[in-house]
Amino acid sequence: MRAAIIDMGTNTFHLLVANVVGAGYEILYRTSLPVKLGQGRINENILIPEAMQRGIAALKTFAATIEEYGATEIRATATSAVRSARNGREFVALVKNETGIEVKVISGDTEAQLIYQGVRLTGAIEGTSLIMDIGGGSVEFILCTADEVIWKKSYDIGAARLMQQFFHSDPLTAGEREAMRAHFVPLLEDLVAVCRAQQPQTLIGSAGAFETFIQLLAAQQGAALDLSQVAAADIDIEAYRVLSLSLQQATHAERASMKGMIPLRVDMIVVAALLTDYMLDQLNPGRLRLSTFDLKMGVLAAMLG
Structure with missing residues (x-):
């Protein structure tokens, strides 16, 4: 199985592509992009539009790389900034709409x-x-x-x-x-x-x-x-x-x-x-x-x- 793992952090989005065979794995590609998703109003539990657009742009780049590597299993997780934001669900829906990536918002x-x-x-x-x-x-x-x-x-x-x-x-x-x-x-x-x-x-x-x-x-x-x-x-x-x-x-x-x-x-x-x-x-x-x-x-x- 070829897997793509996306970690949507508050400051940085990460992408890792790996081959998974049984209990073994081989890392094929990894990259990180500065997104600053929490910039602006994180302590008010709000994602500002500019930060969301930076997130979308990063995920579009990741989607192209995932397609290039032919990954069939995609796991995208969002953490603190998204789970605490009042408009976090709106951002997750926007990601799905714009990139086709389904995001799972995980608990702490x-x-x-x-x-x-x-x-x-x-x-x-x-x-x-x-x-x-x-x-x-x-x-x-x-x-x-x-x-x-x-x-x-x-x-x-x-x-x-x-x-x-x-x-x-x-x-x-x-x-x-x-x-x-x-x-x-x-x-x-x-x-x-x-x-x-x-x-x-x-x-x-x-x-x-x-x-x-x-x-x-x-x-x-x-x-x-x-x-x-x-x-x-x-x-x-x-x-x-x-x-x-x-x-x-x-x-x-x-x-x-x-x-x-x-x-x-x-x-x-x-x-x-x-x-x-x-x-x-x-x-x-x-x-x-x-x-x-x-x-x-x-x-x-x-x-x-």
Whole structure:
């Protein structure tokens, strides 16, 4: 079976095409397009017309690629921005009308489960671990072992939402950083409680911002990192801490000039760093890891025989 998997995230739309044979797979093609579906009014639970049109344009491009590869099974999932939007159903209908692609809007709980399945494919989960997936609209946390999910939850504190709420200065002021951190405390109280009970020793960042963290760290060492060849990798915690502080204190222009930075994450990386810092402070794990496999690979894992 040749499958096409579309992950319609709040910031980025992803396409993966793979051959699936029994319990095995071969990735034939993958790409991502910046869409910024949540831009404008995500905290009001509205998709603005310009963002929807960018989404449609990206999906038309994907549809042409899917046809070119002859994929017969298409799985398109929409996450936080669409599921929380009052006009989300209108957008899904528009997608079907304009592109022929049927979109399934998944719950936060399902999203977390699929992220776990994707990360598990890498073999990155050793012992009790906490997976963290920072999206534009939501953040998923999955407390797990390689054999089972112990606890999981999706929170509406994605980078696009936090930016609209707290990101008003260049660079972010100390007061804005503290306000964001204070925002996490009551919202993540249940997560922190279960982690203190279970004591995960590894924090695993699923793709997204964590790919940028490791690319920035590699660039500082003068190394080139091809993430298409990496399923999982360790991130030095102390080196990350230094990087995080520099990202928070830098201006937009200074971050944009950093080697390894991609344009879409120039500002959102600050929010991701603040949230990652908060979780490191709460968990004090012995290990920080990257998994380049995420939701779309979880969808693929669910299709394997």
